[in-house]
Structure formats: C-alpha cells, structure tokens
Amino acid sequence: MTCGLFQILMISFFHLIELSSQQETRFVYETFRGQENLYLDGSATVLPSGLLQLTNALHHQMAHVFYKESIGLSSSRQLSFSTHFVCALVPQPGVEGGHGMAFVVSPSMDFSHAESTRYLGIFNVSKNGSPSSHVLAVELDTIWNPDFEDIDHNHVGIDVNSPLSVGIASASYYSDIKGKNESINLLSGNPLQVWVDYEGNMLNVSMAPCEVQKPSRPLLSQHINLSDIFPNRRLFVGFSAATGTAISYHYILSWSFSTSRGSLQRLDISRLPEVPHPRSEHKNLSPLFIVLLGFLAIMGFCTLTGMYFFRRSKYAEVTEAWEEEFGAHRFSYKSLYKATKGLTRMDFLEEEVLEKSTEEISFQTEK
Known part of the structure; x- marks a missing residue:
C-alpha cells in the first residue's frame, strides 16, 4: 500500500515537471x-x-x-x-x-x-x-x-x-x-x-x-x-x-x-517606429545633364567674349596718316563719347547741316 502510494506520488511529481516544461x-x-x-x-x-x-x-x-x-x-x-x-x-x-x-x-x-x-x-x-x-x-x-x-x-x-x-x-x-x-x-x-x-x-x-x-x-x-x-x-x-x-x-x-x-x-x-534611410553623399549626374551643363558653359563663355570684343571695337582709336607725321594732339573717342553723352560724328554732321539749312531759309526770308 505504501509502495503503491509512493509510485503514484512519483508519477505525479514527474508529470508536474513535464507540465512545467x-x-x-x-x-x-x-x-x-x-x-x-x-x-x-x-x-x-x-x-x-x-x-x-x-x-x-x-x-x-x-x-x-x-x-x-x-x-x-x-x-x-x-x-x-x-x-x-x-x-x-x-x-x-x-x-x-x-x-x-x-x-x-x-x-x-x-x-x-x-x-x-x-x-x-x-x-x-x-x-x-x-x-x-x-x-x-x-x-x-x-x-x-x-x-x-x-x-x-x-x-x-x-x-x-x-x-x-x-x-x-x-x-x-x-x-x-x-x-x-x-x-x-x-x-x-x-x-x-x-x-x-x-x-x-x-x-x-x-x-x-x-x-x-x-x-x-x-x-x-x-x-x-x-x-x-x-x-x-x-x-x-x-x-x-x-x-x-x-x-x-x-x-x-x-x-x-x-x-x-x-x-x-x-x-x-x-x-511602428520610422525606419531611417541613409542619404547619398554624392548623387550621380546623368550624361545628358553633364552635356547640358557643358553646352551652357560654352554659350556663356562665347557671349562674354563677344561682348568684350564689341566694347573694344566700339571704343577703338583710329589713327590717320597725317597724325603720324605731325603728332597732333587728339582726344580719344571714348573720352569724347563720354563727354558728349553718346553723340557721334554723324550727330555733329547732322547738326551742322541743320544749322546751314536754317541760315539759308532765314536769308531767303529777309529778301
């Protein structure tokens, strides 16, 4: 009786261990x-x-x-x-x-x-x-x-x-x-x-x-x-x-x-927390974008070069043959251009013709 009870207790004990596992x-x-x-x-x-x-x-x-x-x-x-x-x-x-x-x-x-x-x-x-x-x-x-x-x-x-x-x-x-x-x-x-x-x-x-x-x-x-x-x-x-x-x-x-x-x-x-995404340090430029940048750079260079030579020719000094012989004193075209606020030689000729025409008209009127 005691042995049987002990066996039952042991079986229950191991069963509890198994259940806990x-x-x-x-x-x-x-x-x-x-x-x-x-x-x-x-x-x-x-x-x-x-x-x-x-x-x-x-x-x-x-x-x-x-x-x-x-x-x-x-x-x-x-x-x-x-x-x-x-x-x-x-x-x-x-x-x-x-x-x-x-x-x-x-x-x-x-x-x-x-x-x-x-x-x-x-x-x-x-x-x-x-x-x-x-x-x-x-x-x-x-x-x-x-x-x-x-x-x-x-x-x-x-x-x-x-x-x-x-x-x-x-x-x-x-x-x-x-x-x-x-x-x-x-x-x-x-x-x-x-x-x-x-x-x-x-x-x-x-x-x-x-x-x-x-x-x-x-x-x-x-x-x-x-x-x-x-x-x-x-x-x-x-x-x-x-x-x-x-x-x-x-x-x-x-x-x-x-x-x-x-x-x-x-x-x-x-x-859910936000997932961090690393950023690219250097973005790869497409070949088309690189060609476009090169074209714009060339166009800008040509424009600046054209403007430089245009301004240089605009203010260029023209020396006549007789000036080389006598060394006459002269003012630069650039100085005259600034002094006359942009009036050119043609402007002076036009004013001279206009003055002569006015004088002729006055003389005829007096007659």
Missing part, C-alpha cells in the same frame, strides 16, 4: 527600448527610437539577437510555435545590398563559430550541412549564390543545418483581393511583415507589406520534425544578420512570439 512561452516587443531579457551580440544594438538594429553600413559584420529564456520540447507532445515580426532591409545608396537576415531557432545562443557574408552569421564552411549544426532558419536573402542553389537575389528560404535551403521561393505574398501572388522587394527599405508558424511537423512561412493583413495562403510550407533537429529538447529563438562586401542596414521594428498559435499577440502596425 511545457509551460507556454509568450512575449511581444512593440519597442525594444529598455528590454533586459534580450541577448545581443556583434553589431546588434537598440537605437534611441526603440528600433532593433542588427547591422549597419560596415563590411563583414555579424549580429545576433535572442530571447534569453529557452523553450523546452516535451517528450509527449510536439512543439508548436508562432511568431510575427516586422523587419526592414535598407540598402546603402549606390552600394550593392546584402546579404540578408534570418529568423533563427537554435539550442544555443553562441554563434562565435559562424561566418558572415553568404552564411548570414549562422553557418560556416566546416559545418555546412552537418547534423551537428542543429539550426533552423528562415532566411530573407538578398544575394544570389549559385553554390547554395539560390533561385534569385530576392528570395525567402527555409534552412536546416545548412544555408542550402530545403524550401525556397521568390519573395512575394498571396493577395486575397487579386487572388494571386504579388512580388515583394526585400531591399525596398520598407517595413515587411513575416509570419512563421510551426505545428504538426509543418512549418509555414508567410509575408506581406505592412498595409496588408496576413495572407490566407503561406509563401512556403515544409514538413520538418524539430525533435530530430534539436535532440537536447531545449531551444532559443531570435534573429541573425550579416554583411560582406555587400552591405545593408537590417532592422527589427516589432516582434511577437508564442508557443501556442492561438495566443499569439497581434502587433500594432500603426505604431
């Missing part, structure tokens, strides 16, 4: 200012506006942000989770944008072994594709890499232990109004919504612009067993981003997560 994990970040339960490394930082900035315009950076509390996998039931986040990938003007960012699920927050550039700060060459990597990532990739069988330079991929995606699609969303997929430019610099839902060994990824509600059809659906990827049954969730010679600013504007899909808290899209 299954306790729902839920959080939401409308702003990242003053949050202490986030782990940041690399170039990741929280801006005064509350934006979570992963990378800036420097080369070969890595950034990681994780929720500090781990999530436990129950042995009796499969893990399910849902997350909704708003991000922005902003290119540096005049520079090729890249390499992208990813939502990451990992048993560890230590990514000191990872590499930047095309590995997104998650993977490396030595463990590329190795089961020991134990990483699940949903990447927003803005670089076309044929080594990883990328389909283009603007795609979304599901990665398991490798940057070689097990599921991949060009960035787009299903428009319920138009009944078809509409493309999305990841490097537009505009805020983008992303949803990742995992339930019943099925991972669904959806995305849409901020003005659009969650689409009824996901962009990607992939069968994945997280228990095979994470045998230690503990995991962390967060983000990673990297740059190389191609650089971009990567931002997280808000983030909601829950291990219960039905209790995922909605994000207030109307209160």
